[in-house]
Amino acid sequence: MDSDIVIVGGGLNGSALALALAQRGISVTVVDALPRDARADDAFDGRSYALALASVRLLRAIGIWDGIKDRTQPMLEIKVSDGRAGAGPLSPFALHFDHAELEEGPMGHMCEDRVLRPALLAAMDAEAHITTISGDAVIAQDADAASATLTLASGRVLRTGLIVGSDGRASGTAQRAGIRRTGWQYKQTALVCAVAHEKPHHGIAHQFFMPPGPLAILPLPGNVSSIVWSERAETATAFAALDDEDFLNVLRPRFGDFLGQISLVGARYTYPLGLSVANDLVAPRVALVGDAAHGVHPVAGQGLNAGLRDVAALVQVLTDAQLRGEDMTASDVLERYQRWRRFDIAALAMTTDISNRLFSSDNPLLRAVRDIGMGAVQATAPVRRALMREAAGLTGDLPDLMR
Numbered sequence: 001m002d003s004d005i006v007i008v009g010g011g012l013n014g015s016a017l018a019l020a021l022a023q024r025g026i027s028v029t030v031v032d033a034l035p036r037d038a039r040a041d042d043a044f045d046g047r048s049y050a051l052a053l054a055s056v057r058l059l060r061a062i063g064i065w066d067g068i069k070d071r072t073q074p075m076l077e078i079k080v081s082d083g084r085a086g087a088g089p090l091s092p093f094a095l096h097f098d099h100a101e102l103e104e105g106p107m108g109h110m111c112e113d114r115v116l117r118p119a120l121l122a123a124m125d126a127e128a129h130i131t132t133i134s135g136d137a138v139i140a141q142d143a144d145a146a147s148a149t150l151t152l153a154s155g156r157v158l159r160t161g162l163i164v165g166s167d168g169r170a171s172g173t174a175q176r177a178g179i180r181r182t183g184w185q186y187k188q189t190a191l192v193c194a195v196a197h198e199k200p201h202h203g204i205a206h207q208f209f210m211p212p213g214p215l216a217i218l219p220l221p222g223n224v225s226s227i228v229w230s231e232r233a234e235t236a237t238a239f240a241a242l243d244d245e246d247f248l249n250v251l252r253p254r255f256g257d258f259l260g261q262i263s264l265v266g267a268r269y270t271y272p273l274g275l276s277v278a279n280d281l282v283a284p285r286v287a288l289v290g291d292a293a294h295g296v297h298p299v300a301g302q303g304l305n306a307g308l309r310d311v312a313a314l315v316q317v318l319t320d321a322q323l324r325g326e327d328m329t330a331s332d333v334l335e336r337y338q339r340w341r342r343f344d345i346a347a348l349a350m351t352t353d354i355s356n357r358l359f360s361s362d363n364p365l366l367r368a369v370r371d372i373g374m375g376a377v378q379a380t381a382p383v384r385r386a387l388m389r390e391a392a393g394l395t396g397d398l399p400d401l402m403r
Contacts (some may be wrong), residue, residue: 001147001159001160001161002029002131002158002159002160003028003029003031003131003158003160004021004026004160004161004162004329005021005027005028005029005160005161005162005163005164005318005329006026006029006030006031006148006158006160006162006163006164007028007029007031007164007166007176008029008031008138008150008163008164008166008167008173008218008346009019009030009031009032009166009167009168009171009173009290009292010030010031010032010039010132010134010166011048011117011119011166012033012120012288012290012304012307012308013166013170013289013290013291013304013307013308013310013311014030014032014118014126014164014166014167014289014290015030015117015121015123016058016059016062016064016120016125016311017164017166017307017311017315018030018069018127018130019062019063019064019120019123019124019127019130020058020061020100020311020312020315020401021129021315021318021319022124022127022128022129022130023062023063023127023129024319025129025295026129026318026319026322027129027130027395028129028130028131029130029132029158029160030080030124030130030132030153031133031134031137031138031150031158032132032133032134032135033070033135033137033290034134034135035134035135036121036132036134036135038300039117039134040117040121041114042114042118042293042345043113043114043117045113045114045267046165046192046193046194046265046266046267046268046269047112047113047114047226047269048110048111048112048113048194048218048220048226048227049111049113049116049181049216050075050108050109050110050301050304050305050306051072051108051110051111051304051305052107052108052302052305052391052392052393052396053104053106053107053108054309054392054398054402055108055304055305055308055309055391055393055396055402056108056109056304057061057401057402057403058308058311058312058401059137059401061364061401062123062401063123063326064119064123064187064331066115067119068111068115068116068119069109069139071112071115071205071221071378072109072110072111072115072221073110073111073219073220074099074105074106074108074109074203075099075106075107075108075109075110075203075204075205076098076099076106076202076203076204076205077097077098077099077202077204077205078095078096078097078098078107078204078205078206078207078227078391079094079095079097079205079207080095080096080206080207080209080370080374081094081095081203081206081207081208081209082093082094082208082209082295082359082367082370083137083164088151092371093371093375093378094374094375094378095120095374095377095378095384096215096378097145097384097387097391098103098389099387101381101384101385101388102385102388102389104201104391104394105390107316107344107388108391108392108393110205110218110220110226111390112169112220112221112227114131120201125214126331133152133156136151136152136153136154136156137152137153137172138151138152138153138172138173138176139151139152139162139373140154140267141176141177141286142369143177143217143283143285143286144285145367146244146289147159147160147161147243147285147329148160148161148162148163148285149186150298150352157195161285161327161328161329162285162286162287162318162328162329162334163172163285163286163287164286164287164288164289164314165175165177165286165288165289165292165293166288166289166290166292166369167292168275168290168291168292169181169201169291169292169295171278171288171291171292173286173292174278174286174288175287177283177284177286178283179279179280179283180278180279180377181276181277181279181289181333181383182276182277182279183274183275183276183277183295184274185272185273185274186273186274186297186356186360187232187233187359188212188213188230188231188232188233188236188272188273188356188370189230189231189232189233189237189270189271189272189273190228190229190230190270190271190273191227191228191229191230191231191238191239191240191263191268191269191270191387192224192226192227192228192229192265192268192270192275192384193226193227193264193267193268193269193273194220194224194226194227194256194261194264194265194266194267195225195227195251195263195265196222196223196224196263196264196265196288197223197224197259197260197261198223198224198259198261198262199223199258199259199260199261201217201219201223201225201259202219203219204219205217205218205219206218209256209359209360209370210254210360211234211360211361212230212231212232212363213229213230213232213273213346213360213390214228214285214299214356214359214360214362215227215228215229215230215231215237215254215255216229216298216301217255218301221318223259224265225259225356227251227255227358228259228298228301229254230249230273230297230298230299230356230360231309232251233272235349237270240268243256243262244268247268248262248264249265255372258308259339267400271343273297273298274295274297275295275297275349275352275353276294277293277294277295277345277349277366278292278293278294280338281293281310281337281338281341281342282331282334282335282337283340285329285333286334287314287334287337288310289307289310289314290304290306290310290311291303291307293307293310293341293345294306294345294348294349296348296352297352297353297355297356298354298360299350299352299356300348300352300391302348302352305393306344306345306348308402309341309344309399309402310341311401312398312399312401312402313337313340313341313398313399314337314398315399315401316399316401317333317334317337317340318333318337321333321372340397344396347382355356358370
């Protein structure tokens with residue numbers, strides 16, 4: 001065989017999985033359709049991730065975190081509020097999460113894509129058990145009782161024991177394995193960018209719920225914040241077409257003036273929002289991780305964290321089986337991974353879906369329900385701490401890499 005495992009998709013989840021497996025002596029080939037230079041570009045482009053504490057632990061375990069932690073921003077507080085853009089004072093009912101209430105420290109860290117992605121790529125380059133194929137796409141795959149084969153656009157054929165699809169919501173790996181998806185569109189689009197501001201953010205993340213969708217203001221190193229702004233699809237299309245100054249003019253009433261004057265930094269992006277969950281996480285000699293397995297609304301900022309939990313669970317299932325002398329790529333072993341992750345994925349999908357529908361509404365009854373609910377949670381310390389631990393990824397059956 002060319003390698004024990006072939007990972008299709010060399011993004012963040014695929015790279016983390018490759019490193020975790022390789023460090024356990026498992027040979028891995030990573031195939032990514034993007035050229036190497038495009039994946040390694042470290043120019044600032046505004047994209048960033050909210051890494052939960054459990055995800056930070058995984059990155060530390062695979063040797064990445066110590067090299068990037070000084071370029072990340074701890075999230076010391078999270079403030080959640082409800083209101084309408086330009087409509088005066090916010091609702092008096094709000095949530096305030098303070099990291100001082102957690103023994104483990106900050107709930108998570110904000111990390112820019114330009115920091116995390118190159119660090120993962122450099123670590124893969126230094127790992128003898130990893131072979132990387134860039135700028136080449138998988139066009140066919142097949143599996144039998146002995147192995148799986150992949151055919152690349154270049155004509156190259158790879159033989160392996162297991163194919164892991166880490167190739168996004170439109171996963172070709174899943175489609176070729178006959179795995180279907182369940183989901184729907186929200187008729188919302190996320191506008192994503194970064195802004196510089198006059199005043200320091202003090203490590204405070206803000207989630208402001210408005211009828212068209214939530215606006216997240218997430219602290220980055222320095223006087224810079226990441227913006228994830230969900231709007232109705234047609235409105236977002238119009239806003240995305242504006243030049244930078246006009247875009248800022250529509251953002252400012254929603255952003256407010258609590259951080260002083262703001263200006264755009266880097267590029268702007270748009271992402272249609274929807275829910276998309278694979279009906280199965282495994283097939284014969286195939287497993288899915290990350291967006292290939294589940295794509296959820298960014299309302300809770302858990303997309304990457306859920307993918308990294310997939311990574312940690314799959315690594316543990318495979319290596320535990322190998323230590324017991326089993327064929328780690330056998331269907332019954334892969335089924336253990338599916339059983340482990342299925343409930344967590346379903347719960348995340350349901351929670352983000354309900355949260356988005358509940359908060360992206362101007363119905364007076366729903367507004368009253370959610371405001372009273374937030375007030376009740378804020379007044380109940382044990383419930384508030386439980387939600388903080390959930391956001392930090394510290395609940396449930398944690399894989400060893402996240403302990």
